[in-house]
Amino acid sequence: MLSRTAASLYWLGRYVERADFVARLVEATVRLDALSATPAGEAAWESALRVTYTDEAFAASGAQPDQTNVARFLTIDSGHGGSIVRCLDMARNNARAVRTALTREAWTAINRAWLLFNSRMRPGNAMATLSLVEAVKAETRGFEGAILRMMRNEAVWLIRLGSAIERADNTARLVDVKYHLLLPEGEPVGGIVDRDQWTTILQTVSAVTAYRWLYSEGLRPNLVIDLLLTRPELPRSLAACVEETVEMLNLLGKRTGLQGGADRMARARLARMHKTRTPEVIVGGLHEWLGAFIAENLALDRAIAQQFRFI
Amino acid sequence: MGDTRAFDEIWGHGGPVNPREPLAMLANWIADTPREELARRLEAAENTFRQLGITFAVYGDRDAAERIIPFDIVPRVFLADEWARLSEGLVQRVEAINAFLDDIYGERRILKDGVLPPDIIFRNPQFRAEVIGIRPPHGIWAHICGIDLVRTGPDDFFVLEDNARTPSGVSYMLENREAMIRLCPELFRSFRVAAVDSYPDRLHETMRSVAPAGAGSRPVCVVLTPGHFNSAYYEHSFLADSMGIELVEPADLVVDDDIVWMQTIAGRVKVDVIYRRIDDDFLDPVVFRPDSLLGVPGIMSAYRAGNVTLLNAPGNGIADDKAIYSYMPEIVRYYSGGEAKLPNVETYRCREPQALKYVLERLPELVVKLVDGSGGYGMLVGPTATRDEIEQFRAALIAEPHRYIAQPTLALSTVPTLTEKGLAPRHVDFRPFVLTGRNGVQVVPGGLTRVALKEGSLVVNSSQGGGTKDSFVLLPEARQMQAMGGMFQQQELGS
Secondary structure: OEHHHHHHHHHHHHHHHHHHHHHHHHHHHHHHHHHOOHHHHHHHHHHHHHHOOOHHHHHHHOOOOOHHHHHHHHHOOOOOOOOHHHHHHHHHHHHHHOHHHOOHHHHHHHHHHHHOOOOOOOOOOHHHHHHHHHHHHHHHHHHHHHHHOOOOOHHHHHHHHHHHHHHHHHHHHHHHHHHHHHOOOOOOOOOOOOHHHHHHHHHHOOOHHHHHHHOOOOOOHHHHHHHHHHOOOOOOOHHHHHHHHHHHHHHHHHHHOOOOHHHHHHHHHHHHHHHOOHHHHHHHHHHHHHHHHHHHHHHHHHHHHHHOOOO | OOOOOOOEOOOEOOOOOOOOHHHHHHHHHHHHOOHHHHHHHHHHHHHHHHHHOOOEEOOOOOOOOEEOOOEEEEEEEEOHHHHHHHHHHHHHHHHHHHHHHHHHOOOOHHHHOOOOOOHHHHOOOOOOHHHOOOOOHHHOOOOEEEEEEEEEEOOEEEEEEEEOOOOOOHHHHHHHHHHHHHHOHHHHHHOOEOOOOOHHHHHHHHHHHOOOHHHOOOOOEEEEOOOOOOOOHHHHHHHHHHHOOEEEOHHHEEEEOOEEEEEEOOEEEEOOEEEEOOOHHHHOOOOOOOOOOOOOOOHHHHHHOOOOEEEOOOOOHHHHOHHHHOOHHHHHHHHHOOOOOOOEOOOEEOOOHHHHHHHHHOHHHEEEEEOOOOOOOOEEEHHHOOHHHHHHHHHHHHHOHHHEEEEEOOOOOEEEEEEOOEEEEEEEEEEOEEEEEOOEEEEOOOOEEEEOOOOOOOOOOHHHOOEEEEEEEEOOHHHHHHHOHHHHHHHHHHO
16 A cells, blocks of 8 residues: 555545534533523533634634634634534545545545535524534444445545544544533532533433443543543543554554554553543643543554554 | 537437437436435435545635545447447557657657658657657557547447546446446436446556566566545545555655665665656656656656656657647557547648648637647637637737647536526536556446536536536447347236
């Protein structure tokens, strides 16, 4: 496989995942906003900006951080890299560059997601926003389905490797921002926080039902953290992403003979993950722990680029 | 222009009520299928094209950066015997083109024998001194040719242009067929249409057959694209994909010690055969344009050393140049020993004083073309031109006559086409694709029909708003009968 193709496939995986994540985040925030009194609603939108690293770009636009503006900013605004439309643009560019490595179904799924935005250039109300993000989620699901029907080879594993790295980053940032934002000043860790806000986090990663299955208790922040950090059963947990990264690198290594720094780094991270206990993380400082995780994820991303000679 | 007496491919001269006899069934289908139904299917086809991203880029038009080429649902049809005659003519023409290229960059017998004036070669910007003396593997230069044809009557086909460099459109031939099979399956039950879907296999076969001597039994073939912003990128990826080979960009290739390598995740892999969709000018900055940021430095040196085959061969432009075109009947006669089976459109070479005089006298009736223009640019269409335009061309012709040729305006054939006002005849041309490999020349039974969507217009270029149609080549009568055997038997039983 061409080095350029490998890089494009990996980034295709990352951008589709990112588009899907931003769509989920917007959806969950619309819900939270609807349930909350006004100031909390705005806070929810501000936190959505922080999760996607777009708070500064948004502030520069000078707009009010209300639902219409932020939802528009995160969905259809092509002026910054964090919007869904830009993620899909990048995903499609990468897919176009490697069309020959994709099946027609996989390409069509990306192209259709991208086309959603071609006719959608006006800010919408909550309902329009919800229907748009619902459509984005459906198209990205279609893409995931399509790649499962592709030949089981390097192309698919590189896409999934990109998704896993991206998902790990997204989940880590979501927890980092939301946990500290939602925990009111002076509130002890594990105290009683608004149930809806925790539900929002779980919704963003489609884990409401998973939580009920895994913990037979009401919503408790430390258990939500436990779920998102350490439970490999949940596809968007850090544990699951870390595991999937190792798996994809293994498959790629077996097929191409390319193993190296990225594999070692990923395996070491998995071993540490197995020993991670949520209460210890919280006591030791969740923010610091997540910061280190995000940094390591970035280092792994670079090691992958080197190992597969991305150009 | 807009001549209502133009020959119609389906209706003949008889109009909708009295179509060409062998195509009565198709004419009935056109008459019996409600317009709304045709429009619905057309829309479905265009939606599919959009979802598949079968687009072409329009430079300098950011809002509509990607457009689909309009598709029309009424096919154009070739009868089996028409096709057989066309194929013979195409094979003869492409063989002559290959012989001409081999000669002109080799011994130049054709010049020594005085068939062509030497300056038409040596002063031609398409002549590439850089490839003199190079022998491409098996002496084949034009592996993939697209010969543009027009028709003016039942037996009157003319070659309008030879494309021996990077002819495009074959993906439309294949995608249009897919769309027709999905949307109008009943047509394929009534007609036995030759399949076009073997094209990618035949192209791959052609590529392998011309691999350089040292390539081994499984030569590595690739398609080289300038990149995904190129207007024909869809076609490039489509071809690579349907052949199951890599689509590479210049940055993926590196030349080392006269060997072309592609950079893969497992390191370098030697490349043997390249179907390049990059023009000569941009192929190798070392040899051609040093300012080109595209291209693979050193690729020409690897080619000269015989380590890689390039399809089509660099230097081919001299064979499909408009100035050379006017000599094609002589060229075909010279190399094949017989008359050209496919005639040219009558062409006046303005470089010849007699012809120039004639052209200047009849400018309002003629089409005048810049020999190095393309895509409908640099062209005067006399009958629709304003007086000012005609005078501008007159001045230009007098100043630099050698840069122009002129042709009569032809009553191009039409095909019924779905318009806003219902079905109406629209002018068409046709580009069949001819492959030349070590084992000879083959014509794929089909091609790209381009249609001028504006009433009366003769301009079919996609960049000027033209559309496309599927092109049916009917199988010979015997096979038609055989294929429909079940139906005929039933009829006999019932009678």
